[in-house]
Amino acid sequence: MNRLSQLPTLRINPAEKISFSCNGKIYQGIGGDTIATALYANGVRIFSRSMKYHRPRGLYSLDGESSNTFMHIDGIPNVCAEKTALKEGLAVKAQNIKGSPENDLLSFMDKLHWAMPAGFYYRSMHKPAIIWPFAMKQVRKMAGLGKISPSFIMHGKYDEIYPQTDVCIIGGGPAGMSAALAAAKHGLRVILIEARPWLGGGYDYRASEYDSGMPLHQRARDLAKKTEETPNIRVFTSAAMVGAYNNNLITAFQVGSENDHYNERYIEVRAKSVVVATGCIERPLLFENNERPGVMQIGCAHRLARTYGLLPGTKAVFSIGHDLGIETAIDIHDLGLKILCVADIREDGQNPKLVAALKERSIPFLRGWLAIKAHGRKILKKVTLSTNQGTHHREYNCDILVASAGMTPITGPLIMAKAELTYDNHTGFFLPTKLPAKMHAAGRLLGLNHPLTIDASGRHAGLLAAADCAADVQGELKQAHEILDQLPGPERGARFVIPPVKNQKCFICFDEDTTIKNIDQALQMGFDVPELIKRFTAAGTGPGQWGIPGHNLPLYVAQCHGDVDVSPKPTMLRSPLVPTFIATYAGANHDMYKRTPVHDSQKKAGGIMQRIGIWRRARYFSEDFSCRDEILNVRKNVGMFDASTLGKFRIWGPDALKALQRVYVGDMSRIPPGKVKYSAMCNDDGCLADDGVVVKRGEDDYYFTTSTSRAENTVEWFRYHTRYDGWDFHMVNLTDAFGVINLAGPNARKVLEKTADTDLSNEAFPFVGYREFTLSETIPVRAMRLGFVGELSYELHVPSSYMRVLWDLLNKSGEEWGIRNFGMEAQNVLRMEKGHIIIGSESEQRTTLHDVGLGFLWYRKKPEAKTVGSFALKDTEQQKGRLKLVGFKMDDSSRTPEDGSIIVDSEIRGFVCTARHSFTLGESIGLALVESHLAKEGTQLEIFEASAGDKRLNATVVPTPFYDPEGNRLRM
């Protein structure tokens, strides 16, 4: 198809050729094309088939207000072809077809409309219940738009930004740009969001006069230039606004171009003030086959010609309800399209100049007429026009019908922001009668039509927004108000006409194939509120949301009530107002994690790193995931473990002890000098929150550890539970400032002695002791003799920057004693053999201190401390029906149940927390939480495991610790 050239409004570059494929055929488009315009230029008229009836669908609005041009593009279904820029090599496919878009084998569905009345899915499918599984399968096969392969992976880069601004303007048309310039003039920061790839809005492609000989498109370009050149206006084009929330939070997503570092980017703008200048879309004209390819809206036809250089067809009929339609007919006629007739739904009120221009061009003009039927089986061949009352008919053979009932405001952002909208009889618009605080509306969506008024209303709104941001604009605002008052106000809109035909296929919603007849059926069944009719008939629940049915539905329903008091009510809209990729919401896929200071050292030593919580940690040090050698080496020689992820804190100050007494269940006033105290924290229900050790390093100065997962919450926890007390203490989270190596095994002392400057003998530094000394005359160490893994061990806390040196030092010193690294998994087995718990493994939300057998940690004689959890601990001490922690031994030592397996008899009685084969003991052992009557030693447990099928695994409750019950090895 030849393109128009030399038009100042064109946004294409014919010199740039772009090849792409559609349904297997190769096509050529040009630079600036969207996929839809390129296909249209290649003669494609049917883009896809409709969801329910498989009717052919084509170009209708060019702004993506319905799923008509949703296509399968490069593996992604439901991409809007009219809004997607053409790129070299794109593979496009039509959706919802069996066969080709022209010959869809499922098009017989169109004849079955009688079988699918409104709500048929809800009403007919459940009786008799026996057919439901079958019917559901069939319906699901047919229903839905687009198909996605289960193995599909979304590619591309997705970004997100969270800008703050003084004024956010939605809509980059003349009103929006005027508002932006007015606010920016006062030094305010302005963000302007525009859905199309360029600024200009409705002026961009119109050639009629703005003022003193200047065409509107020139005015748009002047304004755009000014806007883009203003440094404090940040313009986002190709950015569809998708949500408006209270506090003036506006969300949008922006489609990236070739030069951007993202495919799509989510934008969340927080603004002090918002101006909504979204303008209007067209209200679809209702008549039979009103969605037949070849039927299109005014803006679509006009933009095809003026923006993309494509005359939409050869012979056109116009059926319109707004002066814009007449203006477009004249303009397209002058560009070379034959116009057979212009029918105007309005009996009067047209601009006489435009009517005269039609006459000059000998285009027949019919007042009070409209299209009532589009003929043609697949694409438009003929149109029947009728008077509004249906008294006279005329027919025209044509390939284009430009149909539009009038304008309708894009109120989505206002509705989402909870503005109050009221139907206005003069304009026929839903107009905002009450706006949320610091939100303003401007431009055509207020019913304004005169270019000067639109500009002035934008300026006025921009100044109101500036006033919200405390700019001094009172004088200017008064002036702007006066100017606005003197200009022509909102114009009378076309009234709503129910087409004077009895018809089956008059579509109120294209996405869901909802006809006027379906609405009638809903009304007959007693539905009377548009919101409910929307749900029942699905009108407006498709991806186009409000676009096609949003205005017609409430108007039709109000008209059908025949009651003048029933004023139309708009239906609700929800985010996203425009379909968006989930990938865009998900944003960039950063795997953010923490690494310990010896991360690289461990990796080099063969550590297999895994993500555990917020950390990546060494889980294994060989390919043997049972960790046999790592475990046995700790038991026989010595091992070292990176425990740097432990929470580490300093708390000090005159009231530090009071705070410790508040959160720890033990008596923290009795921490012996040179010793650690093991204690636990509970929540207010007495359930276990954390455990760890505390040392007193000086007067009112303590150092303590928490479990890894609690490192982030501990400061918050202390301060929350002391928030009323006004106590004087400080806390510092030292988790990242200190690293920890646990040196464990019978040879641990020998390794450490090589470089320590202190006596490490069992008498000088006994079990549960705490010492501070220096290694290699350099590394300051805080050492604790603990026994988490059940052997002689030293937990060495050193400043993070020394960690790598310490790591190398211990490796070297331990060489002759058989030192080896051990990882998370080995530690897990070692500590389990010792019966030591890990919070979260051996406890869950409901597990109290008593349940895990740590009740002895609770010091009950400090009620004045109001210890967190103490009241509940008292309450639950003798409580029946609780799960208790027990040790068990598998009857078959070669069979270990999976962690989390359930313990059953005729009911579920508990679950396995951790179970492993113990190489040390040659048994399969584990810890489980079971109902108290099963907790007695010697009780037989039956374990259900999915992989074992019907067969249950047998275990016996045994005392813990499994290993070294006397604890001799810790005290070596």
Place this chain on the structure above:
Amino acid sequence: MALTITCPICGKRNGYEFRYGGVEKGPRPNEEGLTHTSWCDYVHMNECVAGIQQEWWFHRDGCGVWFTTYRDTTTNLEVEKPEVDR
């Protein structure tokens, strides 16, 4: 999140930065004389006000302070302290 919270130290910030700490219920009761019910009421029961309530927030991704502020639960917006404190 549309909610913003005004931290007494850092000023007005995005609601994402804060952790909710429940409705203001007054200090922990003394353990003496506490019953099951009164303790449970203190810990778990809430008025669920439709309107303005005073509540605790923690500036987790900021200065780490616990403070109270007022929020209208019907609009999910922070509001000024009401004239007559309920």
